[in-house]
Amino acid sequence: MLRRWGNERVAGLREPRVNPAxxxxxxxxxxxxxLLSFNIQVGNSTERFHHYLTRGWQHLLPHHERVSNLQRIGxxxxxxxxxxxxxxxxxxxxxxxxxxxxxxxQLGSFPYWYQQLNRNLGRLAQHxxxxxxxxxxxxxxxxxxxxxxxxxxxxxxxxxxxxxxAVVMMHLALGARTRTRQLAYIRExxxxxxxxxxxxxxxxxxxxxxxxxxxxxxxxxxxxxxxTFPSWRPQRCLDHILLSPQLSLERVSVLPLSISxxxxxxxxxxxxxxxxxxxxxxxxxxxx
Numbered sequence: 155m156l157r158r159w160g161n162e163r164v165a166g167l168r169e170p171r172v173n174p175a176x177x178x179x180x181x182x183x184x185x186x187x188x189l190l191s192f193n194i195q196v197g198n199s200t201e202r203f204h205h206y207l208t209r210g211w212q213h214l215l216p217h218h219e220r221v222s223n224l225q226r227i228g229x230x231x232x233x234x235x236x237x238x239x240x241x242x243x244x245x246x247x248x249x250x251x252x253x254x255x256x257x258x259x260q261l262g263s264f265p266y267w268y269q270q271l272n273r274n275l276g277r278l279a280q281h282x283x284x285x286x287x288x289x290x291x292x293x294x295x296x297x298x299x300x301x302x303x304x305x306x307x308x309x310x311x312x313x314x315x316x317x318x319x320a321v322v323m324m325h326l327a328l329g330a331r332t333r334t335r336q337l338a339y340i341r342e343x344x345x346x347x348x349x350x351x352x353x354x355x356x357x358x359x360x361x362x363x364x365x366x367x368x369x370x371x372x373x374x375x376x377x378x379x380x381x382t383f384p385s386w387r388p389q390r391c392l393d394h395i396l397l398s399p400q401l402s403l404e405r406v407s408v409l410p411l412s413i414s415x416x417x418x419x420x421x422x423x424x425x426x427x428x429x430x431x432x433x434x435x436x437x438x439x440x441x442x
Contacts, residue, residue, distance in 0.1 A: 168296045170266040170287065173259050185425045186404060188233060191353040191395055192418035193240040193325070196281075197223045197254065223413045224254060228261025230411060231286065234420070237262070238308075238323035239284035240355045241414075244269045246280045255284030264288055270296055272306040272325075283308060283354070285323055292318070299324070300339055301332035307354075309343055317426055320347035324354040333358060338368040349426060350374070352396040355416060359391050373399050380408040382417040395421040 197220040231237060237258075245253040259267035264286040273281035285294075285308050293311035307324040322340055327333045333356075344350050350372065356363060360376035363369055374396045381388035388408070393416055397403065402424040409418045 166296060168268065168294045170268040170291065170294055171256065173265050173267065175260065176263050176265040187423050187425055188235045189351065189353060189395055189421045189423065190231070190234040190418055191238040191393055192227070193355040193393060193414055193416035194227060195241050195414035195416065196243050196248065198414070220249065224257060225261065226413055228258055230409070231258060231262030235288045236321065237286040238353045239286070240325040242269065242282055242284045244271055244280040244282060247277050248279055259286050262286060266290060268294060268308065270306050270308050272298070273304040282306065283323060283325055285310065297343065300335040301327050305336065307340055316348060318347060319349045319351065319425060320344050321351045321353070324352070324356065326356045328357050334367060341368040348398070349400055350398040353394065355393050357392050360394060363394065363396065375399055375403065377403050377406040377421060378408060378419050382408055382419060384415050385412045385417045388417060392416070393419045395419055397423060400426055
């Protein structure tokens with residue numbers, strides 16, 4: 155399996171990695187799907203704004219608290235079927251060359267995982283997004299987003315035909331103009347699907363996404379209203395799980411897990427009766 159990095163990276167089909175210690179599962183019998191989105195800040199703890207300065211070295215060098223923070227995150231993951239992770243590291247000096255997405259897949263016993271590399275700084279940092287799934291996706295696409303390099307989205311499809319479920323995991327830009335370009339790209343990605351879930355750190359509020367962005371014609375639901383940033387005194391709602399109106403919302407919560415500078419968002423939905431498809435067994439391969 156080939157993958158291109160840096161300026162040569164292009165959108166394309168990918169296969170999730172397979173965790174050989176876990177058995178894949180099918181769609182829950184009751185149709186419920188439990189979703190989690192979490193910007194983990196590479197496992198760094200931030201408890202005050204001045205920690206961005208005083209603990210800034212932790213973004214470049216290893217430290218002993220990072221693995222214990224990942225273990226705390228891993229304890230949370232067992233309750234979820236599909237997890238979107240932002241600000242992960244795929245194995246560099248600062249993490250002791252630990253692929254954080256693979257490590258969390260092992261801790262949470264997820265059969266499928268995928269690491270998207272968006273900012274490749276060689277041995278210093280391997281920055282990106284991640285996905286953990288108990289369900290085998292019928293399709294996985296890796297998309298660099300418009301704007302300065304460093305932002306990306308992962309598209310997964312579950313099921314086949316007009317009732318398939320499209321899930322897009324993303325980390326959007328800070329700037330409004332660039333973010334609008336990125337949302338227009340994502341809107342085009344999901345144009346052929348009836349059922350959507352959009353999840354991730356979107357760096358803006360739900361009203362802006364639903365009313366003033368390229369997503370405004372989709373009729374999406376933003377069930378979560380509590381603030382997620384900063385984690386020690388939440389004031390802004392930047393992390394979202396947006397749903398198409400055909401999906402039934404069962405539960406939503408912002409979890410009080412103050413590890414990162416963001417709080418995780420959890421949603422439980424009931425899926426429509428889409429036709430499930432099958433794919434041939436996937437091999438656990440390293441990206442090149």
